[in-house]
Amino acid sequence: MAENAQSLSDDRIQYLEGLVRRGRTAAAVFTQYTQQDVDRLVKAIVLAGLDQAQYLARLAIEETRLGVLEDKAIKNMVATEFVYNYVRDRRSVGVIGEFPERGLVEVAEPIGLIFSILPITNPTSTVLFKCIMALKTRNAVIFGPHPKAWQCCREAIRIMYETAVKHGAPEGVFACLESPTIPDNNYLMRHKEVKLIDATGGPGAVKAAYSSGKPAMGVGPGNTPVYLEKTAHLDMAVVDIITSKTFDNGTICASEQTVVIDDEIYDQAIRKFADLGAHICNAKETAILGQALVDPDTGFLRPMAIGQKATDIARACGLRVKPETKLLVAPIEGVGRDHPLSVEKLCPVISVYRAHSAEEALRVCVDVNHLGGLGHTAVVFSRDDEIIRRFSEAINAGRIIANSPGSIGALGGVYNDMVPTFSFGCGTGGGNSTTDNVNLYHYLNIKRVARRTQAHMWFRVPNQIYFNFNAVENLRDFRSHSTLIVTNPLLEQMGHLDKVRHSIPPETPVRVLAIPDAEPEVKAVLEGVEALKMHAADQIIALGGGSVIDAAKIMKLKYVSPEADLDELAAPFLDIRKRAVEFPSAKNRQVRLIAIPTTSGTGSEVTPFAVLLDKERGRKVTLADYSLSPDVAIVDPQFVMTMPKNLTADTGIDCLTHALEAGVSIHASPYTDSNAMQAIRLAFKYLPMAYENPRDEEARSMMHNAACIAALAFSNASVGVNHALAHAFGARFRVGHGRANALMLPHVIAYNASVPTKFMPSPNQRGYLAHKKYALMADLLGLAGDTVADKVKSLVLAVEQLLDRLEVPRSIWELGISEEEFERALPELAKVAFDDPSWRSNPRMPLVSELVELFRAAYRGRGPANADTAVQVGAKEWSCV
């Protein structure tokens, strides 16, 4: 039972409870009906409504004494025939929409029992319309008519109800309040069995509906401005306005209220109104009308004028007009309280305003719109699309009717393709929840069945990769008017630069920029851009390790797109496919970037990443975009023969880390897997050989390939938490990238292989895979183990043994960093690591506390190579694999 029953007698409450009980049962029973069932019912009531259109119109006129019989009959027909035309072939039961390409299905769920308030202005037509919508959507309705229109509504509801039940609708599907009162409405609006309030009526009813705390559709009054612009088809416009404004004596709330007319056509327009049966008021008559029709206290039209004939209104106000007068036209000079006729007038009285410019006209229309008409309807007559556009942007109205009558236009389906309705949603401007023409979809709960979709994936790599000894000779094929070689002084000394120069066609002008022998900084990049500009270069050859190649990538970016803002481009992102910033790439092809790596690790020669050192903030900034990928990669092992042992080890571990992380990444695909697995195999086999025997050409060559192949994988699958940790730690303690990776690696494998505290959302994977992928890697390497857990352990052990062979320190402690210093740095390290984009593709979502633990584990270090590893971070093993 609802509260708020104070002013109702017990009998009345019992009566209302009875209505609710029947309606609720009907709604429940209705849920079993099929589409065919409801379509049969709808057709039956539509035919009954059409049959009784004139009868119901007559009843409405007799009871309400407003409007025009013929127009009310037409409204009843529109409410049945036009609405039926719209709903007939639409699905409203079960599956109502299917979007296979999006994996979405929409399923209808009825609302239940609806309480519906009916207006005095369109009583029977609104009943017909709402009954059709309710049956189509399997809902039951209790109607609360306007107290001065309840008998005609009751008759309309009776006809609808009896017809529906005769054709099989549930008993109690419609009910009409007898002798309705406001306390009845309040009682029902708050009743817990009423699931939705659909209030069509004046501001009071709408406000009550929204205040009830129930889901409600309240559609209320308007104040339709019309802009009659100088390019309009004037004959059409004047006839349309008269047709619309006199329709049912102006009772449709979408009808025209104030016509703002351009000065150029004002006199002509007024003459046409007069010619077609309008009475044009002089200033005195306008003042009299204003005083008589509008209540100065409320600012609203007095009820006695609503829906009356123009001649009757004139007579009542003491104006002398011709007997055939259909419309009173009142010129006004402004909008607002001082101009009473600028408000909504639901009768055949229209105000007109002379505007001296489009700006003035739009201003006045906005004023009218804001004087009680927000969100409702507006009309523009113009042949200038720009004017229609400006009007539509300036006016806040759910329906902006162009070059057609406002009232009949807003009803939809007659003059335009809007949805036919008798309820105009007015959006938040009108305190409503929708700007739509209320229709059957507002009478449904629409459920969406969303199937798992496959994200768009790709495998993007440079289209030219040259490899094996002397691959550098391929440079001969690349024509250039001006080439800049970016390298570093050490490589120049080692003679690598000369080898490159010799392979460039002799006629190519070549300059060299040797940048400092360290990770790239903004300063070095900007110097490079200056050099590129000075020599108008069309080709950059980056000869060096990851640092040089990364620097060259950013130089190219800033050279072809000076507007590129590196800070903005380095903005964090979750998924490269969806990230917010866009790299400028239009001019990317104007300059060719050829990367010749001299280390076997980063794979920067094929990756879309560039890492820049932000010295001021003590952190690395990672830029990621396929426009950064070099155009050509030359993977020539002759350039890595000179790598000292520790560089071989560090860069080789970087390569291995790339492959291991890409292999378990949530973006891994069969394409990246094939590369990752091959790179892991090559690194395990050839890295120790290259390390122990630097002159071993085969080992060097294979490790060089491995680095590039691993990069093909992580260019598309990305890396993981190992890199996030290494970036943070390396930047803070100035430890090289590969070494930093090495210190984390065994711990991260064990971490990823155990049951995550938090799973990473990964639409492309079915279940958690990391531990199984690691087991697969162990298989590939021929490691021991029968179960997945055993194989993971073997892999960790194999990594530890490899690191031992490469003489990599076992712990951060061994680097000489004291525990106090490390613990002090730890909170910030974890923060920086958490900000690093690298882990966004990690299979396990790291908690900040877990990052801290991983750092601590790396500090303590990995155990002796044969021990049951030291990895304890979140090490809950999978029990069912």
Add this chain to the structure above:
Amino acid sequence: MEPQRLIEGLDLAAARAASGTGEVLVDFSVVGRIDSKTAAALEQLAALAGEHSVKVALRGVHGDVYKVLKLLKLTERFWFVS
């Protein structure tokens, strides 16, 4: 099943419930749909069963019918057996 026959069956069940004897089992397995009258009869049956502490079990209730009972808040008042 004919709604009328179903209602007769429910009336019978209600009479048994009213006499307070043991358990009442109503077979719904051939009932594909119920109408407003049947729903009202079920509400009455539930009320009587509650009054006399009689356990009423409905057998083989179809999904659509179950949903109607749910909406009418009757599911807690019956036992459902398959």
